[in-house]
Amino acid sequence: MGLARLLICISTAVRKQFNNSPFPNIVHAMHIAVCIKQVPDSAQIRVHPVTNTIMRQGVPAIVNPFDLFALEEALRTKDQSGAHITVLTMGPPQAEDALRKCLSYGADRAILITDKVFSGADTLATSYVLASALRTLDAQQPLDLIFTGKQTIDGDTAQVGPGIAIRLGYQLLTYVSAIRDLDADARQIFVERRAEGGVQVLQSTLPAVITMLEGANEMRFADMPGMFRAARQEVERWDREAAGIEDIKQVGLKGSPTAVAQVFGPKPRAVKAVRIEGETPAAQAEAFVERLFADFPQLEDALLEHLDQLADLGAKS
Amino acid sequence: MEQFDVIVVGAGPAGNAAAYTLAKGGLNVLQLERGESPGTKNVQGAILYADALEKIIPDFRDSAPLERHVAEQRMWLMDENQSCTGVSYRDARFSQEPFNRYTIIRARFDRWFSEQVKAAGALVVCETTVTGLLRNDTGKVIGVRTEREQGDILAGCVILADGANALVGSRAGLRPEIDGKNMALAVKEVLFLPKETLEARFNIGGKQGVVIEIAGNITHGMAGTGFLYTNKDSIAIGIGCMLTDLKRQQLTPGQLLEGLKQHPAVAPLIDGAEMKEYSAHLIPEGGYKALPQLVGDGWMIVGDSAGFVNAVHREGSNLAMTSGRFAAECLIDLHQAGQNATAANLSGYKQRLDDSFVMADLKKYQHVPDLLNDQPQFLGLYPRLVGDAARQMLVVDGEPKRAKQQRIMAQFRDKRSLLGLLGDAYRFWRAFR
Numbered sequence: 001m002g003l004a005r006l007l008i009c010i011s012t013a014v015r016k017q018f019n020n021s022p023f024p025n026i027v028h029a030m031h032i033a034v035c036i037k038q039v040p041d042s043a044q045i046r047v048h049p050v051t052n053t054i055m056r057q058g059v060p061a062i063v064n065p066f067d068l069f070a071l072e073e074a075l076r077t078k079d080q081s082g083a084h085i086t087v088l089t090m091g092p093p094q095a096e097d098a099l100r101k102c103l104s105y106g107a108d109r110a111i112l113i114t115d116k117v118f119s120g121a122d123t124l125a126t127s128y129v130l131a132s133a134l135r136t137l138d139a140q141q142p143l144d145l146i147f148t149g150k151q152t153i154d155g156d157t158a159q160v161g162p163g164i165a166i167r168l169g170y171q172l173l174t175y176v177s178a179i180r181d182l183d184a185d186a187r188q189i190f191v192e193r194r195a196e197g198g199v200q201v202l203q204s205t206l207p208a209v210i211t212m213l214e215g216a217n218e219m220r221f222a223d224m225p226g227m228f229r230a231a232r233q234e235v236e237r238w239d240r241e242a243a244g245i246e247d248i249k250q251v252g253l254k255g256s257p258t259a260v261a262q263v264f265g266p267k268p269r270a271v272k273a274v275r276i277e278g279e280t281p282a283a284q285a286e287a288f289v290e291r292l293f294a295d296f297p298q299l300e301d302a303l304l305e306h307l308d309q310l311a312d313l314g315a316k317s
Numbered sequence: 318m319e320q321f322d323v324i325v326v327g328a329g330p331a332g333n334a335a336a337y338t339l340a341k342g343g344l345n346v347l348q349l350e351r352g353e354s355p356g357t358k359n360v361q362g363a364i365l366y367a368d369a370l371e372k373i374i375p376d377f378r379d380s381a382p383l384e385r386h387v388a389e390q391r392m393w394l395m396d397e398n399q400s401c402t403g404v405s406y407r408d409a410r411f412s413q414e415p416f417n418r419y420t421i422i423r424a425r426f427d428r429w430f431s432e433q434v435k436a437a438g439a440l441v442v443c444e445t446t447v448t449g450l451l452r453n454d455t456g457k458v459i460g461v462r463t464e465r466e467q468g469d470i471l472a473g474c475v476i477l478a479d480g481a482n483a484l485v486g487s488r489a490g491l492r493p494e495i496d497g498k499n500m501a502l503a504v505k506e507v508l509f510l511p512k513e514t515l516e517a518r519f520n521i522g523g524k525q526g527v528v529i530e531i532a533g534n535i536t537h538g539m540a541g542t543g544f545l546y547t548n549k550d551s552i553a554i555g556i557g558c559m560l561t562d563l564k565r566q567q568l569t570p571g572q573l574l575e576g577l578k579q580h581p582a583v584a585p586l587i588d589g590a591e592m593k594e595y596s597a598h599l600i601p602e603g604g605y606k607a608l609p610q611l612v613g614d615g616w617m618i619v620g621d622s623a624g625f626v627n628a629v630h631r632e633g634s635n636l637a638m639t640s641g642r643f644a645a646e647c648l649i650d651l652h653q654a655g656q657n658a659t660a661a662n663l664s665g666y667k668q669r670l671d672d673s674f675v676m677a678d679l680k681k682y683q684h685v686p687d688l689l690n691d692q693p694q695f696l697g698l699y700p701r702l703v704g705d706a707a708r709q710m711l712v713v714d715g716e717p718k719r720a721k722q723q724r725i726m727a728q729f730r731d732k733r734s735l736l737g738l739l740g741d742a743y744r745f746w747r748a749f750r
Contacts, residue, residue, distance in 0.1 A: 058593070060353070223466035227442045228319060 030083040030184050031141045032074045034107065035130055035148040035164065036067035038091050038098035042153045052263040054154075063098045066149025068219045070212040073179060074147045075106045075220065081184060083144075084108050086137060090118055090129050096235045104222040104230035111137070115239040120253030123155070127163025128250045129243060134168060136244040144184065146209045150175055158211070165209035173204055177213045321347040323648055324461050324472040325439075326447045326485055328355035330634040331620025332478030333430040334373050334641030340437035342649035347470065348439050349463065351446040356427030358480075360505065360598035361634060362544050362553055364528065365419045365426065369635035373642050374433060378415070382425040384548040385526025386416035389519075393582065394533040394700040395543070401582035402533075402700075402707050412525055420526045420546045420553070422507070450475060450489040450616070457659075458489075458615030474615055474658035476644050478637075481599040481621040483609075491616060492609035497564065498690065499603025499624070501541060503557025504570040506578075508590035512550045518586050519547055530631060531556070533700035535577055539566060540689040543577050544631070545586070552587055554578065557600060559690070570597065602628040605683035611670070612663040617644045625675060629682045636675050643669040688744055699741075702729055 040059040048055050063071075074085050087102040088111040089095050099110035113133050121129065137143065146165075151158035158174070165172035173191050180190040180201065193200040194213050222230070245251060276291060278284030293300040325336045328350035336348040352358035364387070370377050389407040411417070435441050451460035451469060460471035479485045481500070486492040510518075519527045531543035541558030556573045563570065577583055601607070601624035608625075611618050619625070620637035627636060647666040648658065656662050670676050706725045710718070729738060 221465065224319075224445070224463055224468040224470070227445055227465065228440075231440055231442050 030077070030081065030144040032077060032083045032085050032145045032147060033134055033137060033143055034067070034071045034074050034085060034087045034102070035134075035146065035161070036071065036087055036089050036098060036102060037064045037149075037152050037154075038062070038089060038095040039064045039152055039154040047265060052265050061094065061097065063101055064149055064152045064154075066151060066153070066212065066214055068149070069214055069216045070147035070149050070210070071102055071105060071107065072217045072219045073176075073210070073212055074145070076217065077145070077179070077182060078106065081182065084141065086111060088113060088130070088133060088137070090114070090121070090126060090133075092119075099235050100230045100233075103233055103235075104226045105220060106222070106226055110233070110235045111238055112235050113238045113243050115243075115251075117240055117248060117252045120256060121251065122256035122258035123157050123159035123163060124257060125251050125253075125255035127160045127167060128255060129245060130160065131164050131167035132245045133238060133243040134164065136238075136242070142207075144187075144206045145189075146170065146207070148209070148211050150211045150213050161209055161211035168207075168209070171204040171206075171208035173202060173208055174211045175213050176210050177216050179210075318460075318469055318471055319347070320471040321345050321440075322472065322652065323347070323474050323476060324349065324470060325476045325478055326461065327478035327480055327620075327622070328352070328427065328431055328434075328441065328443070329359050329478060329480055329620060329637065330427075330430070331622070331625075331637035331641035332476070333427070333434050334369075334638040335476050335478060335619060335645045336434045336439045336441070336641075337373060337430075337437050338642050338645030339648060340434065340439040342645065342652070344649065344652055346439040347472070348434060348441045349445050349447055349461070350441065350443045352443060354428060354443055355431035355441070356424045359423050359427050360503075360596045361423050362505065362546055362555060362631070363421050363423050363426070363634070364546065364631070365421045366632065366635035367415065367417050367419065369638040369642075373638060381429050382421065384420040384422060385521075385524050386412065387418040387420065387528050388412045388521060388525035389527045391527065391529040393529055393531045394703055395531055395535040395577075395580055395582060396701055396704050397534050397537065397576060398580060400704045400708060401580070402704050403582075412523075418528070420528070420548050422548060422551075422553075447479070447485050448488075450485065450491075452615075456614060458613070461485075474617065474648055474663070476641075476648075477616060477618045477622050478620050478641060479622050481601050483601075483618075483622045486609070486616075486618055486622060491613060492618065495599075495601065496603070496607070497560040499601060499607040499686070500560045501557045501600040501602045501628070502560050502563060502570050502597065503555055503600055504574050504597045505553060505555030505595070506574065506592050507548070507551050507553050507594035508587050508592050509551045510587075510590045514589075515547060515550060515552065521547065531577070533704075535580065536573060537566060537568060538698075539563065539568075540686075541573075542631070543573075545583065551593070552590060554583070554587065559602070560599075600628070600633065601626050602686060604628065604686045605676075605679040606686070608679070611667050612660055614660045615658050617647075617663055617666055619644050625679070627678050627682065629685055630678070632678075636678075639673065639675055640670060643673070643675075684747060698732055702732060 038061050040056050041062045044059050046055050077083055078085055085107045086109040087099055087107040089099060090113040093114055096112050099112055103110050113129060118129055134143065134146065148161045162172055162174060173193060175194045176191045177194045178192040180192060182189045187206045188203060189206060189208060190201065190203050193202050249255060276284055276288045278287045322344040323339050323346050325332045325346060325348040328348055332348060336346050339346045388411045389405055391403055391405040393401050393403040395401045431441060446464045447461045448464050449462040450458050451462055453459050458475050460469060461475055462469050477486050483492065483495055487494045516522055521527060526547045529545040535543055536558050539558040539562035543556035546553045556570065556577050578587060601621055603624055608623060609618060611623055619640040623640065625636035625640050626633040644666045647663060647669065650665060651658060651662050705728065709721050709725055
């Protein structure tokens with residue numbers, strides 16, 4: 001194998017159940033769910049100097065920016081081939097604002113999954129609740145695609161999207177940077193996935209969960225009818241029962257095995273800056289590398305070994 | 318295209334008062350706000366005058382986010398960096414319900430007010446800027462144009478409550494553009510302190526609050542004032558001066574505020590407080606003489622957009638709410654009578670203003686802006702002389718008091734001549750009578 005920068009992988013996994021629709025051969029308008037989260041605007045967040053916890057007071061709540069890329073991608077799919085978009089979130093009552101924002105951009109339906117028993121949820125419990133709600137939604141109108149952002153800006157785990165896919169048994173496409181082609185009739189999707197060192201082009205069957213990468217698109221500016229719809233439309237509220245949740249032990253704090261053991265901020269190190277001298281840029285670079293190797297001898301060994309391997313590979317191919 | 322009875326542009330005190338009253342009156346109201354949510358673009362000290370709000374929402378005290386009621390008022394004359402001459406008025410009756418004035422934090426208060434507007438039945442759409450007005454062939458305003466696609470919206474009447482910049486009316490040619498000599502630029506910081514510390518420093522307890530209005534050379538002789546208000550666990554401190562003065566003296570309001578914060582009369586009060594909010598805003602202080610045309614075919618102007626500010630008494634939001642309510646009441650009357658919003662019919666709004674404290678107070682102080690503009694000694698020289706006089710009388714140094722008095726009088730005459738003093742006394746009386 002050479003050092004090809006572009007890897008092309010074809011996902012051949014086929015889902016057992018081809019289509020949830022009772023009439024699999026009849027073309028229907030696609031149903032897309034977009035999972036979003038209302039988050040504190042991290043650009044305006046401050047950390048408490050003593051407890052190291054996030055001070056949320058007075059920080060405006062926004063739609064998780066990564067989720068907006070997911071919503072916009074869903075909206076583009078709707079523009080191209082027609083689709084019904086349901087946007088949903090699990091959160092406190094005030095998360096309704098975030099859902100209304102999504103309605104203004106063009107989502108058709110908004111569901112706020114909210115119940116006191118959901119509070120204190122980690123990613124495991126959250127994906128359980130969302131998966132249950134999505135299953136309920138799917139029973140109402142079969143789902144073809146679920147979009148979500150690659151991660152949230154407050155938790156930064158990137159676990160909920162994959163969690164939903166696994167729980168629902170849908171195909172999982174993470175870090176997607178573009179949708180190349182979507183064939184609703186053939187139940188197939190081609191996407192570009194950003195991977196280390198290159199871009200993978202993946203083919204998958206529907207239904208699938210797609211977590212979108214930032215910069216994949218640019219969120220549209222809502223038109224006036226969209227603003228009116230967002231201001232007027234009802235945001236549905238689903239409690240535990242409506243979301244179809246049976247096992248209460250799996251939601252909220254009870255269903256969350258993650259515990260924060262310690263929160264700490266990085267301490268500034270008491271190290272003085274060193275100026276690397278050298279007549280020419282090349283001499284400076286050389287002096288810098290020597291300095292690095294002197295401080296980290298193991299780095300020199302590892303690097304030399306790696307270079308040897310590369311040379312071997314080059315000789316073979 | 319969407320069609321409403323009334324479109325209210327702006328969700329400040331004037332716009333909210335208008336939209337609330339209209340919705341309660343059964344009209345189909347759309348309120349457009351350019352900010353992300355009502356309150357995000359709004360800046361005030363802020364004092365809430367209960368009377369104006371009570372006439373709109375009688376039981377507002379049950380749910381509105383109020384900080385403290387004003388239990389004590391202080392008036393300070395401050396020089397640039399040393400002295401402060403002040404009077405304070407504390408009245409036990411100020412601390413008896415129902416309270417007359419409250420300190421508030423506008424970001425919270427405006428959000429609450431907007432909730433009431435929505436609950437009353439108005440449709441509120443934020444993040445939408447009105448860029449122009451729609452007119453028919455006769456020139457009557459029949460709606461607004463927004464920046465959004467498919468953004469034209471029709472209405473029987475448009476109420477402009479778009480604030481001090483008054484951009485919508487100016488762009489549509491309904492009024493002249495705002496003039497720097499009628500505009501103050503004020504800056505403000507919100508400084509947070511533990512509640513107990515704050516209450517100890519200001520000698521207050523419970524929900525009591527202190528209001529300090531500040532004049533004098535702290536503004537470097539420019540027409541302007543400062544303020545310091547106590548909230549629950551924060552202090553709002555600010556200062557503002559006329560735009561033309563700031564331009565002439567090449568000073569920024571931020572420099573003035575820094576001077577105020579470092580003044581020995583203020584520094585101990587805010588020591589150790591954490592600044593969490595910084596804002597700036599224009600205040601239309603031109604008064605009666607600067608009022609634009611208030612009504613036309615299909616439109617009305619209310620609040621700061623019209624310039625309803627009583628700069629002498631630091632009142633504005635109450636005039637704004639009252640003007641918004643009047644505009645709404647006029648439209649409700651017309652609606653019930655099945656009449657259109659022609660300029661002639663809308664003069665009922667103007668009539669209501671004329672019959673109320675709004676115009677009465679603005680007329681009373683109509684000469685003050687000119688006085689302060691043309692006679693800067695009232696803001697610079699006199700406060701300094703008063704401060705000097707107080708210092709000389711209070712320093713005990715063996716000099717007989719009569720000799721001190723004579724020297725002080727000589728200083729007054731020296732700085733401003735006997736004729737000048739008499740003239741100033743007359744001018745002052747005339748402006749404030």
